[in-house]
Amino acid sequence: MIGITPLAAEKARKMMVDNNLSPEANNGIRIGVKSGGCSGLNYVLDIVDSPSDNDRVFERNGVKIFCDPRSYLYLNGTEIDFEDSVMGGGFKFNNPNARRSCGCGTSFAV
Numbered sequence: 001m002i003g004i005t006p007l008a009a010e011k012a013r014k015m016m017v018d019n020n021l022s023p024e025a026n027n028g029i030r031i032g033v034k035s036g037g038c039s040g041l042n043y044v045l046d047i048v049d050s051p052s053d054n055d056r057v058f059e060r061n062g063v064k065i066f067c068d069p070r071s072y073l074y075l076n077g078t079e080i081d082f083e084d085s086v087m088g089g090g091f092k093f094n095n096p097n098a099r100r101s102c103g104c105g106t107s108f109a110v
């Protein structure tokens with residue numbers, strides 16, 4: 001399972017509306033990982049209009065979350081949060097699978 005806090009869900013819904021997508025439709029956020037970053041893997045978060053064919057789909061706090069099967073191996077149990085800060089605000093990933101993370105919080109290693 002992948003979760004999202006109420007504040008992060010509110011920010012995600014606002015991003016959908018700002019991109020002319022309705023949170024009530026089949027729109028949502030796609031999270032995943034890609035190789036790179038200072039710790040080996042980077043988090044990826046996008047607003048999308050529908051899931052891909054093999055995506056795992058979760059709905060938490062009124063937001064649909066899509067994740068491809070490969071990324072899910074690294075993200076199972078992760079909770080997406082949002083930090084409103086002058087220095088480094090934005091979506092944050094609380095990933096119990098990460099052994100270490102970089103200082104900026106956008107890459108990790110397992």
